[in-house]
Amino acid sequence: MAFSSGSTGGPMANINVTPLVDVMLVLLIIFMMTAPMMSYPIDIDLPQRSLNPPQNLKDPPPPISLRIDASGQVYWNNSPTPISALRNMMETEVQRDVNNQPTLEIDVNEDADYGLLAKVLASAKNAQMQKIGFVKK
Structure with a gap:
């Protein structure tokens, strides 16, 4: 003191x-x-360098537009689609050409339910979709 x-x-x-x-x-x-x-650590699958590039490159298929609005309605290429049918539609797109998949472009309204987006992403993962992107408009 x-x-x-x-x-x-x-x-x-x-x-x-x-x-x-x-x-x-x-x-x-x-x-x-x-x-x-x-x-x-977070596991990330990064593309690896290839010494032998593929010879027969195909044009990528047109992207799939998937939109979720604020009311919870899902639109597959601008047509309303039930959430239960998404996985079958995604699997069909993947099986057309496994090595040349279309890009799934997801546009989500900011007021949409997060649980619905989680279901869509789970469906895409279970359908083995590899190219998934988010669109901000």
């Missing part, structure tokens, strides 16, 4: 914060050093 030499005559009730700041800086350095070790 520090003592006052002023006119008040009583002891000063201020705390010495220097040791507290030192401890906080040491903790900050410890957390900065351990934070990168606490991250989790």
